[in-house]
Structures are given as C-alpha cells and as structure tokens.
Amino acid sequence: EDQVTQSPEALRLQEGESSSLNCSYTVSGLRGLFWYRQDPGKGPEFLFTLYSAGEEKEKERLKATLTKKESFLHITAPKPEDSATYLCAVQGTTDKLIFGTGTRLQVFP
Amino acid sequence: DGGITQSPKYLFRKEGQNVTLSCEQNLNHDAMYWYRQDPGQGLRLIYYSQIVNDFQKGDIAEGYSVSREKKESFPLTVTSAQKNPTAFYLCASSSSGNTEAFFGQGTRLTVV
Numbered sequence: 382e383d384q385v386t387q388s389p390e391a392l393r394l395q396e397g398e399s400s401s402l403n404c405s406y407t408v409s410g411l412r413g414l415f416w417y418r419q420d421p422g423k424g425p426e427f428l429f430t431l432y433s434a435g436e437e438k439e440k441e442r443l444k445a446t447l448t449k450k451e452s453f454l455h456i457t458a459p460k461p462e463d464s465a466t467y468l469c470a471v472q473g474t475t476d477k478l479i480f481g482t483g484t485r486l487q488v489f490p
Numbered sequence: 491d492g493g494i495t496q497s498p499k500y501l502f503r504k505e506g507q508n509v510t511l512s513c514e515q516n517l518n519h520d521a522m523y524w525y526r527q528d529p530g531q532g533l534r535l536i537y538y539s540q541i542v543n544d545f546q547k548g549d550i551a552e553g554y555s556v557s558r559e560k561k562e563s564f565p566l567t568v569t570s571a572q573k574n575p576t577a578f579y580l581c582a583s584s585s586s587g588n589t590e591a592f593f594g595q596g597t598r599l600t601v602v
Binding site: 387413415417422423424426427430468470476477478479480481483 | 521534535578582592595598
C-alpha cells in the first residue's frame with residue numbers, strides 16, 4: 382500500500398534559521414513526488430515535482446531533494462511569510478495521489 | 491482565467507440530507523480528484539477519475555458518490571450514509587497520471 386509519512390508535525394523557526402522537512406514514502410513504482418504549500422482555509426498550492434532519485438528543484442528559499450525512500454524540503458533563511466503547512470504527496474502505478482499529514486511551519490520575526 | 495472552481499465555498503446541511511459539491515475545471519485536464527481534510531490533518535482521497543465516464547474509489551469512499559459525465563466536471567455527492575460529513579473538501583485536477591495536480595479553493599461543509 383502506498384504510504385507517505387511527514388516529519389516533524391510542527392516546526393517553529395526564528396526568521397533566518399534554516400531547517401529541513403522530511404517526507405518518507407513507500408510506493409509501488411514511483412511516478413512522481415510532489416510538494417505543496419497550504420495556507421489556512423485555502424487549497425494547496427503546487428511547489429515542486431520530483432521524478433527520480435538524485436533530482437533537486439529550487440524556488441526562492443526552498444529546495445526539494447529526492448532519494449529512493451524520502452524527500453527533503455530545505456528552507457534557507459526563512460521569512461515569516463513562509464509560515465504555512467507543507468504537504469508531500471506521491472503517485473505510483475495505481476494513479477492514486479496520496480498525501481502525508483503535513484508539517485506545520487511557523488517562522489517568527 | 492484557467493483554473494479549478496469549487497462551489498459553494500460554504501455549505502450547511504441538515505442531518506439526513508444528501509448534498510452535492512461542484513467542481514469544474516477549464517484546464518483540459520484528464521484526471522480529477524476529491525479529497526477530504528479534517529482539522530489539523532492531511533488530505534484523504536475520496537474518489538478519483540482518470541477519464542470521462544470512469545472513476546475509482548479512494549481510501550474513504552463510503553458515504554460518497556461521484557459522476558464524470560464531462561471532462562470539465564466532477565461533482566461529489568455527500569450522502570446521508572456518511573456518518574461524519576463535516577469537513578473541508580478539496581477538488582484537484584492534473585493533465586496526466588504523473589504531473590502535478592492543481593487544487594480548487596475548497597468547500598467547507600457543516601452538518602447542522
């Protein structure tokens with residue numbers, strides 16, 4: 382069964398304090414791993430797609446990496462506006478898009 | 491403007507009533523999905539469809555039904571058989587099985 386586990390559940394950072402969020406997964410035939418950002422009361426906003434181990438993607442202060450068992454979302458020098466819930470999802474050969482429970486990030490000035 | 495539109499944004503339902511949530515996309519996407527999100531939790535898959543006139547159950551399909559008569563539309567009916575329907579419902583679509591999915595802004599359903 383396809384499964385996604387995210388850690389930590391919640392993370393509090395001081396502005397400028399870099400850190401990483403983890404997404405561990407088990408999936409039959411990975412077709413894609415996706416990162417999203419979700420603000421309260423809104424739909425998730427797409428950030429990155431990773432397809433194969435060793436792949437990396439960057440966008441502003443965010444960088445996503447992928448291995449055969451997990452993905453990391455690295456946040457460099459975060460700002461308060463980066464506060465949100467970050468969701469990881471995987472898609473395998475079943476075509477289901479399965480999400481983890483997310484990491485709730487709070488960045489304080 | 492291309493995107494996914496969910497309506498209504500807020501919906502109140504009396505116990506024992508069926509209610510239908512609308513999801514429309516003009517992105518020409520083949521795949522569409524319905525998720526449920528409870529407070530402080532991740533997204534749980536209700537139903538998904540890869541093509542018109544075909545759909546599959548997700549992990550929590552009991553008490554829900556869908557139809558996919560048109561490529562653009564994937565309505566979700568929350569039936570009276572759903573024991574705890576109060577939640578935030580999200581619809582998404584993607585162009586194929588391994589590309590990113592884009593989400594609507596959600597419908598918050600409350601049973602009164």
